[in-house]
Amino acid sequence: MPLSPRKLGAIAVGLALAGGAVACGPKSADSAAKGADAAPHQGGTLYVLNNQPQTNFDPARLYTSGGGNIPSLVFRTLTARNRANGAAGNKVVPDLATDTGEPSKDATVWTYHLKAGLKYQDGTAVTAADIKYGIERSFAAELSGGAPYLRDWLVGAKDYQGPYKDPKGLSAIETPDASTIVFHLDKSEGDFPLLATQTSFSPVPKAKDTGTKYADAPVSTGPYEVVSNQDNGEHMVLKRNPEWFAATDSQRKAYPDTIDVQGGLDQAVINQRLSAGVGKDADAITTDTNLGPAELAKTSADKSLSSRVGTGHFGYTDYLAFNPKVKPFDNIKVREAISYAIDRTTVVDADGGSSLAEPATTFLPDQAAFGYTPSDPFPAGANGNPAKAKELLKEAGYPNGLTVTLAHTTDKNGEEGPEVATAIQDALKKAGITVKLDGMEHNAYQDKVYSVKTEPGLFLAGWGADWPAGGPFLGPIFDGRQIVKDGYNFNSAQLNDPSVNSEIDSINKLTDLSAAAKRWGALGQKIDAQALTVPLVHPVYKRLYGKDIRNIVISDWTGVLDADLVAVK
Template sequence: MKRRHSLAGIAAVAVLLAACGANDKPAGQDGGGTVKQGGTLYLLADSPTQQYDPARSSSLVVTGLQFVHRRLTSWKVAPGQDTTIVPDLATDTGKPSDGGKTWTFTLKDNLKYSDGTPIKSEDVKWGLERSFAPAFSGGLAYHKDLLSPGLTYKGPFEGGQELSSIETPDDKTIIFKLARPYGDWNWVASTPAFAPVPKGKGAEANYGEKPVASGPYQIETFERGKQAVLVRNTNFDPKSDETRPAYPDRVVWQFSQQTNVISKRLIDDSGDDKNAFGVSFASPAQLAQITGNASAKSRLVTSESGALAYLALNTQRGKLTDVNVRKAFQYAVNKSAFQVASAGNAQLAGDIATTLITPGLAGREQFDLYQTKPEGDPGKAKDMLAAAGLPNGLDGLVLATRAENDWPRKAESIQSGLAAAGIKVTIKPLDEETFTAEVQNKDNPDYDLVLTSWQPDIPSANANIQPLFQSTEIGGGGYNTARYNNPEVDRLITEAQATVDQAEAGKKWAELDRKILADSPVVPLIYTRNSYLHGTKVGNVKIGRFPAYADYRQFGIIQ
């Protein structure tokens, strides 16, 4: 499976809280007041666009795509509660058979697109077929190798071929014949590619600028680099949707906003900005302004600990091929310093991480194979390196990281901690495009270490483990940046994915968590916390236990 990282595809980039007394419970939720139908919601983003083509999108259920497109299944998200799967277009969350190789869904009655035409099962199939076309790549792809082993299918536009692994015996029934048993298929059915596209439509490259909507809103105008205006889809039936109350009459995305301008507008809280929500990153300097303003501080909403920040060790390069050398890094890294570098405050950055599976996911077990102090134990790390034949430590290592935002500063905290243990590294900051080309695509990349983070795309430990540690995810755009190749782990991943009983699957994923960490391909750092700033009239700003992002579906304007 090759696909974009969820964090890169989500417009809801975290505002890291510098000082507002947050703990590991969601803080400042709801926004106060009573939300009612009506009004205009403004979403302020530093990104140049929002992707509304479901084949190209990696948007989570709770973020931008959901305004315009529905999917077969969805998530019920609430503060302090585990996220559960619920039906969206389908009447239920899917019926598995044949040991999990076959999944059947039935569409609800009277579903319509924004143009008034009925939504049919063949449209869901067509939308999925579009996602295989090279011209429409880039979105989440958990479904692809299960529907087309070896990715031999190339979409419906060249030769008009159909994907035989999807059957639509009538307008309301869709049957998936998977290549192997897959217990999380109902979760996968909540990813963007499962949004319907009217059969025969969507061949144009700019389909995402004026798609046919199945959700509560349709795009009225779209100007890349400027804004997208969403208005109500009058053919949307709210009674058919339990997750989208669709409070605002209009949603306006304002693109290409400078982050300091976004912060100032939301702090000032005047005019239309009272109805605005900031979806873009703010610097520590801007956060100091926010937390120094009583009104703004009251409008910061904070998640529980969420995404995993980690240091990947290139297991195929130099001395890092030795597991005993890699284990020394578990003690050499100063996680406390990384916390401070991340948010200016250890408490507010997020909890120290010791596992690969992130909080809020079913089956997660808390453990620590490498018990040490938050600041690490450089002396023990030196002893371990000496025992591995490196009495003088390690020199000349390259640490790759992203160049934007605060990643270089966080990399410096890792560099300093490793130096205390006799490990000398040079930081290699890369812009997003170069990072992808160097770290994810090259066969023999020039790095020893990678500093990055990961937010699972679905509420399953599968999405923590498989993309980061299955050998098929090495290179070619994959996210196995540790270049970790363990045939036994590959086998166990496939076995866990095939387990339909979720309690049993959870046990298998927890065992894999321990087994992989015993090989030390990565050093877990922290489970990051996210915070957001909004205007005084934006209500129902909620963040569930998973994901650590605000649920756009619930937003409304306080009347």
């Protein structure tokens, strides 16, 4: 389940720094501070100060290569995100493979060939069988935590329990020779090259597999190897891998000699240390800690600090979710009325202000890779249209207004928290809608709103991208075949529209990602018009980095300062 970057930076955190790069749709091409733009050089130690530890540092257990790209310093995959600023970073490129994959005509079979000269840190050769084994071990229950797509996509994989229980492996993955791997899918998947960037596609030599202890000393194919891993990722130290060669890897630069990653730090302490920039902290970055409104105000007033703050956009949407199975939300007029009544200006203010949130009128994030097309099916301006909302309520049979309950978390300063809930309550009151607030602790909230059995009629939610495309954004939320009745269900509208399902299948057959994006955009507009959600904001992220940090590059794919490219003074 994708989590908000404001909650868990280790999955996919939105960030951009002032190096002319922002994540998921740059708003400008302003250059960074001169220091950040200075020519990078090799040497030194890069310090990473994080709130979240790098737990379960095993390619099978990592959901993506996010977390500030720390995993990709060690684990290479068949394909990779392009290490480039802004929108150029949304491109998928070869990594271990010679290209991004050879699809069959219907995109149900994908073939990859490995580059020559690939080695592990001990000098042994990387083989296709190692990649197959690495994927298979991600199916083991004791190594759970990674992305679930392959279980659904590979032929005959739904009941597979991993190589520890079934050493025969997955017949859907073939390795006809040491440098070729072939995947057989249950259905057409044009996004397969994007999926192949995830860490489960990292090779693991069977002879070096230590099961649940593998995270302590994983075998590296990247420019760095793990020297120590204390307390399950609380403190990790990486040093150069002598068997990594730039000739086989165009994406990683490996400037620092050592990378020291510290997790479990208080967020306020992280920002204080980066702000002061004393000693080692001048060579430090964070990949999961944002500046809050008060911190941002102080930082903005100091030119020396503001030059080290950037603005980033990750592919994420905060929204108001409806359950049409619960009255009165079964009436589209009621849902439309609420859509018109929302005052996005007050929601933005509740989310920290315009520096930390941008108003959203589409469920898809506002960037081309997702197929974003500017639209607003219920145009209400910046402050809502209570008159139009009252008109629709009257048509719905509620001339005197109505009372509804809005579920939210008790998390302070969160997109699903009381500040945003109160802003919505105030806006709907102007339209004659009385909103009763139902706040609950975060875990209890998640269990309630993502269960078909207990899902309320109206609640706050958010969704982020596993990769920059419309499929992983629209599919889990609106594909009726993904409704989960006995587990976490994200299709809150419980929409099971055959035309939507069919269009999803049709788009998935496309291997031309640009053509697919246009189709995702059109489908997004069709769904938005049904008022099944009310898009509220696309979050904005502000982060500090050390004064001696160089070569700042942030792609729109992850929105995180790229540790693969950063250098220290």
